[in-house]
Amino acid sequence: MAVSKWIYTKSTGQFTRGGFYDPPYDPESEGVVEFQDDDPNPDVRLDRFDPVRGKRPATAQEIAAYDAAAFEAQSAAQLHSDPALTCGFLALHTHIIGRIPTEAEQADVFRLAKAFYSAFMIVKIFPLPPSATSGIQVTVEP
Amino acid sequence: MAWNDPVSATTGELFTASRYNTDVVGNLVFLKTSVSGAGDVWTGNVQKVAQTFRGLRVRTHPDLDVAATKVAVLGLDEVIMNDGTRYQPTAFPLVADISAAGAGGLDFGTEQPSTWYDYYLIGKSSTRAISDLRTIFHRSKDYFKDTSFETPFDTSRGLRIATGTATDKIAQGFQLATAGKVEFIDITLARVGAVSGRIWLTIEASVVGAPSGTPLATSDKLDASVMNTTSVIYTRFIFRTPATLSAGTQYHMVLQGDYSRSDTVNVIWGGVVAGSYANGSSQDFNGTTWAATPGPSGIDRQFKVFVTRNDAALVLPTGYDQFIKLAPAYNNSSSNFSPFTAIDKHVRWLTQKLLGSITATVPTIFDMSSIIPPGQIKVHAVTANGSVANNFISGVPDGYNITQQANGVEGGTSIVTSYAIGSSWGTFSPFITEFQGAYSEVSTGQQTPIITGFTW
Numbered sequence: 064m065a066v067s068k069w070i071y072t073k074s075t076g077q078f079t080r081g082g083f084y085d086p087p088y089d090p091e092s093e094g095v096v097e098f099q100d101d102d103p104n105p106d107v108r109l110d111r112f113d114p115v116r117g118k119r120p121a122t123a124q125e126i127a128a129y130d131a132a133a134f135e136a137q138s139a140a141q142l143h144s145d146p147a148l149t150c151g152f153l154a155l156h157t158h159i160i161g162r163i164p165t166e167a168e169q170a171d172v173f174r175l176a177k178a179f180y181s182a183f184m185i186v187k188i189f190p191l192p193p194s195a196t197s198g199i200q201v202t203v204e205p
Numbered sequence: 206m207a208w209n210d211p212v213s214a215t216t217g218e219l220f221t222a223s224r225y226n227t228d229v230v231g232n233l234v235f236l237k238t239s240v241s242g243a244g245d246v247w248t249g250n251v252q253k254v255a256q257t258f259r260g261l262r263v264r265t266h267p268d269l270d271v272a273a274t275k276v277a278v279l280g281l282d283e284v285i286m287n288d289g290t291r292y293q294p295t296a297f298p299l300v301a302d303i304s305a306a307g308a309g310g311l312d313f314g315t316e317q318p319s320t321w322y323d324y325y326l327i328g329k330s331s332t333r334a335i336s337d338l339r340t341i342f343h344r345s346k347d348y349f350k351d352t353s354f355e356t357p358f359d360t361s362r363g364l365r366i367a368t369g370t371a372t373d374k375i376a377q378g379f380q381l382a383t384a385g386k387v388e389f390i391d392i393t394l395a396r397v398g399a400v401s402g403r404i405w406l407t408i409e410a411s412v413v414g415a416p417s418g419t420p421l422a423t424s425d426k427l428d429a430s431v432m433n434t435t436s437v438i439y440t441r442f443i444f445r446t447p448a449t450l451s452a453g454t455q456y457h458m459v460l461q462g463d464y465s466r467s468d469t470v471n472v473i474w475g476g477v478v479a480g481s482y483a484n485g486s487s488q489d490f491n492g493t494t495w496a497a498t499p500g501p502s503g504i505d506r507q508f509k510v511f512v513t514r515n516d517a518a519l520v521l522p523t524g525y526d527q528f529i530k531l532a533p534a535y536n537n538s539s540s541n542f543s544p545f546t547a548i549d550k551h552v553r554w555l556t557q558k559l560l561g562s563i564t565a566t567v568p569t570i571f572d573m574s575s576i577i578p579p580g581q582i583k584v585h586a587v588t589a590n591g592s593v594a595n596n597f598i599s600g601v602p603d604g605y606n607i608t609q610q611a612n613g614v615e616g617g618t619s620i621v622t623s624y625a626i627g628s629s630w631g632t633f634s635p636f637i638t639e640f641q642g643a644y645s646e647v648s649t650g651q652q653t654p655i656i657t658g659f660t661w
Contacts, residue, residue: 065319067561080651082561083572085230085355098321099538100575107600136271140591140650 067103068095076111077129078118108133138181142173149176209214211270219301241661245304258284263324263532264546266300273541274620275302276324276534278340281322286328288525294335299326303536308339312520318540321345321533321578325519339525346516346579347431348388348640351381353509354479354482358393358437358475362487362502364404366468371491373449373511375474376409376416376457377506378485384452386659387422391439391570392460393475394509394605396432404429406442411455415488420436421456422448429464429472431606432569437475439509440605441570441642447513458508476503500535511640523622532660533578543575545658553658559587560645560654565566568644570601576656577641583660586633590622600636604644624653 068139069081070088080086081092088095096117098104105118108129113119121129142149152172158190164172215396266275276296283293301309301324303316308327322342328335328628354377377392380599391407402426407420424442432440448455460474476498482505482534487498498504534553535543544555558576563569577584588596597610599617604610609617620631631652636643645654 065572080562080564083575084561084563084569084645086561086563087565088355101537101539101541103575104561107562117628137591140593181254184434 065100066097067100067102068097069105071112074112075125076119077125078107078110078112116203119188138177141179142180145185146188148179152176152179208547210416211629222283223252226294230489237297240303240533240556241608252268253284254357255289256285256287258282258529258531259549261531261547261549265534265542265544266298271302272544275306276342276416276532276542278326278339278531280325281531284529286326286529287528288330288336289529290328290330290333292328292333292335292338292340296335299338299340299574301342301425303342303534303542307522308341308525310393311344312522313557314344316536316540317344318536318573319538319575320536321347321562322506323519323530323535324534325528326495326531327521327525327550330526331524338375340531341519341522342534343519344517345513347514348511348574349385349484349514350509351383351385351512352379352484354477354505354507355509356481356505356507358477358507359504360476360478360503361395361437361473362470362489362498362506363397363460363468363473364460365466365471366463367468369468370489371466372376372463372464372489372498373492374416374459374490375498375506375520376459376488376495377482377508378411378414378455378457378488378660379482379508379510380484380593381510381512383449384446384515385514386449386516387444387510388423388447388602389441389443389460389512391441391509393437393438394432394435394440395473395475396429397470397473398434398467398470400429400432400470402429402462402470403427404464405459407459407461408448409459410459411457414455416457416459416490421450421457422446425602427605431608432472432610433605435567437473438567438605439507441601441640443602443640447632450512457485457488458510465518474519475507476507476646477507478503480504487489509582530643532619535575537580548633551597551658551660554656559590560643560656562651562653563645563647565646568599568605568607568646570598570604571643571645572641573638573643573656577638578661580635581639582641583635583637584656585635585658585660586618586656587630587653588622588652588654589630590647590650590652594622594650594652595648596620596631596652596654597637597647598633598643598645601640601642602639602643604638609648610644 067070067083070093071078083193110118111121156172262280263278264270266277279298281294303311323345325341352627406424408422409416422444424444473510487506488495489498545552560571590596601610603616618634619638
């Protein structure tokens with residue numbers, strides 16, 4: 064009988080990884096729970112560990128916290144995976160000010176690039192209405 | 206030998222034995238397979254093709270209210286049964302209900318959860334009538350993890366250490382609770398340094414508490430040079446000629462290698478200092494005698510022993526003597542069939558079969574026993590990763606090979622996720638596996654491989 068083993072963070076009940084294998088974990092801060100094969104995988108966004116039932120529905124606050132963390136992580140991942148846009152912002156800024164940007168100015172540029180990707184994530188997660196299929200305009204407030 | 210062309214028959218001619226001999230006996234009972242090629246006579250016996258089909262469409266029942274218990278053949282252009290009888294069924298669907306018994310149900314026993322069933326077509330040689338064709342379920346064999354020691358490792362023991370206590374072989378004792386064939390064993394291994402050679406596992410009886418030296422079974426030999434060096438991982442050893450072991454009897458699994466003895470370049474086997482496995486312990490062979498492994502290197506080694514169970518033949522209902530397997534079907538832990546649809550031997554899952562969410566950067570073995578049936582299986586999978594990463598998956602027995610995992614060739618398959626717009630999901634090339642296992646790893650981030658289907 065195949066069982067699915069999932070690791071959760073003890074302090075939050077957040078599932079982090081697992082499946083039909085033996086995931087290594089830190090017994091100090093993490094726990095492991097097994098699920099049967101008719102419902103083997105918890106939804107890391109919508110479920111949290113429950114000591115009796117294995118999992119329970121996450122609260123609205125837990126989901127909001129998860130979404131915020133995921134949003135931040137995915138925006139950062141987008142930024143790192145596609146440096147061309149950041150380079151473009153940096154080149155434009157360099158052209159405008161006529162010199163190599165200072166470290167503080169470079170940090171501003173990186174924040175702008177990240178804000179762009181945050182906006183992109185919003186568009187990706189929340190589909191635009193049909194009327195916006197052409198001439199998409201996204202307001203970015205860094 | 207010259208070929209004598211058969212005498213042309215004339216309309217209405219009576220084929221007597223003597224007349225037939227002019228064609229057959231006169232040519233020494235050879236069959237001519239071509240009228241043009243010289244020497245193209247075939248001297249074997251005529252054989253029927255058996256147990257094959259084409260144009261099969263089978264699935265869990267399309268009516269959702271009964272799909273949990275029924276599988277239906279929706280089409281079958283042609284089928285050749287085990288005895289060579291050919292049918293071209295015309296009446297569909299052909300349905301079996303696992304909650305029923307006999308033809309149209311389960312061949313014997315009671316419905317079991319978390320179990321694979323083979324779905325057969327059966328018929329009667331006495332009538333050879335397509336109206337007598339029925340379908341029936343038969344429980345598939347399974348690989349049961351009978352005994353194991355899986356306490357997280359806190360030490361290891363090197364194989365073929367040269368000085369101190371030499372370890373030409375390392376053994377771990379075990380006993381089964383269920384008698385049966387042992388076709389594979391998983392143990393945790395890693396490589397230290399540039400090992401060049403092979404390793405393998407034997408199963409041996411116990412003589413005065415130590416391995417006998419006479420293998421009851423010997424595994425495939427694995428390439429030690431391509432094992433990972435990061436951490437000990439479960440590695441599957443397959444016994445192609447398995448031993449049938451008794452319950453409650455002491456045996457030993459013995460790890461052996463043919464690489465040069467070395468204190469610094471070797472393969473290590475994960476263990477636990479405190480041990481605690483009740484039916485055996487770790488031992489070293491120094492080339493002459495066996496002795497207990499020193500405590501700091503682990504009283505017990507990590508392992509999982511699997512016993513093949515329920516490997517029984519289909520039980521045909523009275524009057525039926527023809528059969529052919531049409532599909533495997535999985536009855537999940539709620540005793541509901543996992544929804545699937547199939548054309549011929551290509552099965553597609555109709556619900557998501559997530560293997561898991563993995564962050565491991567070493568080949569990690571997955572238990573796919575609820576997702577693919579026993580046997581040699583071609584697996585179809587997709588994956589996602591929110592990071593720029595190389596994502597890997599490959600089959601048993603080869604997936605322990607980090608070269609295979611690293612480049613996705615040599616039997617493995619890989620996807621590079623760039624997380625650029627719209628490209629965070631990817632489809633693995635199909636890979637071949639057996640014993641319901643697969644190895645997977647990721648270079649960074651977290652991948653979520655999903656098995657979409659398989660070919661059996």
